[in-house]
Amino acid sequence: MKGLATIYRRELAGLFVAPLAWILLSISYAMTGWLFVTILKDTGGDIIASVRFSSGESLPYWAFMIFLPPLLTMRMISEESRNGLLEFLLTSPVSDGAVVLGKFLAAWTFMALFWSSNLIYAAALHGLGAPPDWPPVLGGFLGAVLVSGLFCSIGMLSSSLTSTPILAAFGAFIGNVLVLLLPHLAGLFDATWLHEEVESVDVMSHFHRTFLVGLLDTKVLVFFSAWTGFFLFMASRAVEAKRWR
Amino acid sequence: MALGAQVKAPSARIVRLRILITVCLNLVIALVLTGGLVWLAGRPGLRHRVDLTINQENTLDENARAIIDQLPGPVEIDVFFRPFGPPLEAIGAQIQGRMFEILILAEEYAPDKIKLTNHPYAPPGAGGAELMAEMQRLGISESNLFVVSYGDRRVAMKLLGEVAEIDLGNPTRRQGAYRPPSLVSFTGLQSLVKGLLRVTQGEKPLILFTSGQGERAIFESEDRDLGKLHTALVADGFRVEKWDPSEDGAIPEECAGLAIIGPEEPFSVEATGWIAEYVRGGGSIIAAPGLRLTGGQGSVTDILSRLGIIVQPGIICQPVINAAGMPVFESPKCAEVILRSDGMRTTHPITEPLRRGDRRVRLIFSHGLERGTPPREGILLDILRTTEYTWEEFPNEDGSFGWRWDQGREREGPFTVAMTSTFPPTVMGPVIPGTNSLQRECRVLALGTPEAFVNALFDVNRDFLINSFNWASEREFRVSVSPRKLDDRRIAVGQDRTLFYLNLIAIWGLPLLCLGLGGLAAWRRRR
Missing domain, CATH: 3.40.50.880 (Class I glutamine amidotransferase (GATase) domain)
Structure with a gap:
């Protein structure tokens, strides 16, 4: 895809040259670090419980997961659309897909950097003479990155549908919450087929049954990749639609 | 009459309709492709699972797999777990969690042979009546068990007694020092295997x-x-x-x-x-x-x-x-x-x-x-x-x-x-x-x-x-052994300066590093 690397570099620079991203990272790291150490103390030094807690078995983890991607992606397309910068971009010799994908990759890289804190905690434990079971730790990191990718792609779609960043963030947040709460919402209806269908797209159970317990399942890898691709495709279609207006 | 005058430009309504149809088609095709890809990835021949844990905690015992492979048809497993009362809350949750993980493993290993249904607690008026009817159908009157059914044959495996044995300890301190309830033995995999064999073997x-x-x-x-x-x-x-x-x-x-x-x-x-x-x-x-x-x-x-x-x-x-x-x-x-x-x-x-x-x-x-x-x-x-x-x-x-x-x-x-x-x-x-x-x-x-x-x-x-x-x-195919003890890794947080170093790295080090980099970015921008 022509221009993909350029757009990716530009977006990444836009994120990390501004102090906001660093402040966001700093606050998030402080919170996850405090939670990690607290759980480690409360469980009498149980490494597996602490790593699991910070890798997906806790409410704060999912709170970060649904809040951060919308904040990162809200301005990526919507603000450029509002400022008229998107028109310049779309008239340049790059495809819509490259525009969406480049911006998505930048947001995804930020999220990967954010979740790498778990690897740093595990490395710290290793350095202190209590090595964790590394493969599940790496699996948990991979899972976190894949789930973040899904939520970033939802954020990209939301950002491409509106010219107001706050609205984009709100839409993405609602989308993320809906994706997570889908099984609970389906539980309100007394239809077995609905429960079974929703179970097959349940993000949390896919994550909990595989990455969190140290299992790598190609079905789950494809599940997250395919749905991320779906939302990115829809986002690129939405960007293309802006050409018609 | 000129030829161009005969070609009538489509009205705005038709153009909008075409765009709508295109968008809908795009959406449907993308949905079908995504769903199809996920479905394909779940097919037994194409699906691969790698257990990353050092103790292979997510892999069923070889003998248990052989038994599941030999099941003559789909076996239904209905789970009725409820929170235990004091003082067994923690140990009960541990037993339930471990047993449920084994049941999920079995179902994921052979979804065509084992169908797992969880029946969480539902109060009367919110599905409680249906739950009671289901329990009556299965012939059980209590909870904290799972029922294995194959056709008309049915067996209930209780968590306490059949799946696990516990030592009640001394939680009330009536007989000396406080001792919490503890797990004496856990034979979840054997219980599942027994249940499967009891209902499938005449x-x-x-x-x-x-x-x-x-x-x-x-x-x-x-x-x-x-x-x-x-x-x-x-x-x-x-x-x-x-x-x-x-x-x-x-x-x-x-x-x-x-x-x-x-x-x-x-x-x-x-x-x-x-x-x-x-x-x-x-x-x-x-x-x-x-x-x-x-x-x-x-x-x-x-x-x-x-x-x-x-x-x-x-x-x-x-x-x-x-x-x-x-x-x-x-x-x-x-x-x-x-x-x-x-x-x-x-x-x-x-x-x-x-x-x-x-x-x-x-x-x-x-x-x-x-x-x-x-x-x-x-x-x-x-x-x-x-x-x-x-x-x-x-x-x-x-x-x-x-x-x-x-x-x-x-x-x-x-x-x-x-x-x-x-x-x-x-x-x-x-x-x-x-x-x-x-x-x-x-x-x-x-x-x-x-x-x-x-x-x-x-x-x-x-x-x-x-x-x-x-x-x-x-009957070698029945020879089985309890699952391995789960990996227990601990760090002595109360000793030496372990906690100090962890605090230093996790709570202070990383956030301050990011703040520093943020400050550097701001300073460079101003210059």
């Missing part, structure tokens, strides 16, 4: 325990009786009965295994003939000589020697290790031998799962076993061997034991204390109901002591004994 193989020659009582609960073994065998799907040759006559054809546990007197000539005839037809025997090693025709030593296994007269002993780690002799406790995994045969169906599970076998007053001449085409295998730090104790001239190695007249280990002998039958026997094989094989397992089977040692030797009876009755 026939129960018959195990006969000889009686009338001073054997241990199979229905009694005294320490030296075999009541616990009897209960466990019944729970494992066997029919267990006594066989008294003087009353019952010849061994019935349907007998899948004959247990001769510690007879103090020899069998009659007639009974010995029936046993020999049973073995010639492909019968299986589990035998252990009595503590008073009787010889002569019809004794266990005589029966085993004909099958290639020679029972040695001495008692196998090892020094007792005291609290200071020093060996102690001259105590009857020297006659207690503990076999660890390195003393178990690696490739035998009885001991291989025990080795993997790092189980132990405890024997008291065991005789050593040696290889004799097996029947034609027979194979002898040592399956339990002691370490070299054992000796064969012989009584002194006055009949007493010194419990100290006399280098002059007593041999040094290692010794074989359990041996199998297998050979083809000389007469084609009948097909035994509930077993795994059409063409039977004669299988003999000899143990050096009857004490391995008794109630007092049953909990330690349980897996070895159950595996032995399953092997002898040619």
Whole structure:
């Protein structure tokens, strides 16, 4: 895809040259670090419980997961659309897909950097003479990155549908919450087929049954990749639609 | 008329409709492609799972997988777990979590064979009535169990008692210091396997325990009786009965295994003939000589020697290790031998799962076993061997034991204390109901002591004994072992400066580094 690397570099620079991203990272790291150490103390030094807690078995983890991607992606397309910068971009010799994908990759890289804190905690434990079971730790990191990718792609779609960043963030947040709460919402209806269908797209159970317990399942890898691709495709279609207006 | 005037431009409405159709088509095609891709990825041939944990915690035991593969059709498992009341909340949640993980593993291993349905608590008015109706349909009135169903056959496996045993501890401090409830044993995988087999297997193989020659009582609960073994065998799907040759006559054809546990007197000539005839037809025997090693025709030593296994007269002993780690002799406790995994045969169906599970076998007053001449085409295998730090104790001239190695007249280990002998039958026997094989094989397992089977040692030797009876009755596919203990990794947070360093890195180091980089970015932007 022509221009993909350029757009990716530009977006990444836009994120990390501004102090906001660093402040966001700093606050998030402080919170996850405090939670990690607290759980480690409360469980009498149980490494597996602490790593699991910070890798997906806790409410704060999912709170970060649904809040951060919308904040990162809200301005990526919507603000450029509002400022008229998107028109310049779309008239340049790059495809819509490259525009969406480049911006998505930048947001995804930020999220990967954010979740790498778990690897740093595990490395710290290793350095202190209590090595964790590394493969599940790496699996948990991979899972976190894949789930973040899904939520970033939802954020990209939301950002491409509106010219107001706050609205984009709100839409993405609602989308993320809906994706997570889908099984609970389906539980309100007394239809077995609905429960079974929703179970097959349940993000949390896919994550909990595989990455969190140290299992790598190609079905789950494809599940997250395919749905991320779906939302990115829809986002690129939405960007293309802006050409018609 | 000009040609261009005939071509009418589409109206704005039609253009919008076309765009709408295009968008909808795009959406549908993308949805179908995504759903199809995920569906394809879940197909058995295309799906691959890699267990990353060091203890392979997410992988079902090989034998359990074999049993699931052999299930004749889809089995339904309904789960009814509820929070336990005080003081069992934490331990109950742990048991439920571990059991549920095993059930999920089984379902994910063979979704076409196992269908798992969780029935969480629902208050009346919010699905509670439906839940009660479902419980009534399954014939249960309590919770914290799972029901395994295959057609009309159904069995309920309770969490407390069948899946796990707990020690209540002393949570109320009424009897001294506080001690929280703790898990004594967890046999979730065995419970699942038992449930699956109970509902899918119609026939129960018959195990006969000889009686009338001073054997241990199979229905009694005294320490030296075999009541616990009897209960466990019944729970494992066997029919267990006594066989008294003087009353019952010849061994019935349907007998899948004959247990001769510690007879103090020899069998009659007639009974010995029936046993020999049973073995010639492909019968299986589990035998252990009595503590008073009787010889002569019809004794266990005589029966085993004909099958290639020679029972040695001495008692196998090892020094007792005291609290200071020093060996102690001259105590009857020297006659207690503990076999660890390195003393178990690696490739035998009885001991291989025990080795993997790092189980132990405890024997008291065991005789050593040696290889004799097996029947034609027979194979002898040592399956339990002691370490070299054992000796064969012989009584002194006055009949007493010194419990100290006399280098002059007593041999040094290692010794074989359990041996199998297998050979083809000389007469084609009948097909035994509930077993795994059409063409039977004669299988003999000899143990050096009857004490391995008794109630007092049953909990330690349980897996070895159950595996032995399953092997002898040619139901190896049932031989299983508890799942491995979950990985427990801890760091001493109260010691040294561990916590200080963790705080430094996790709470202060990383966030401050990011703040610093943010400041640097701001400073560079201003310049």
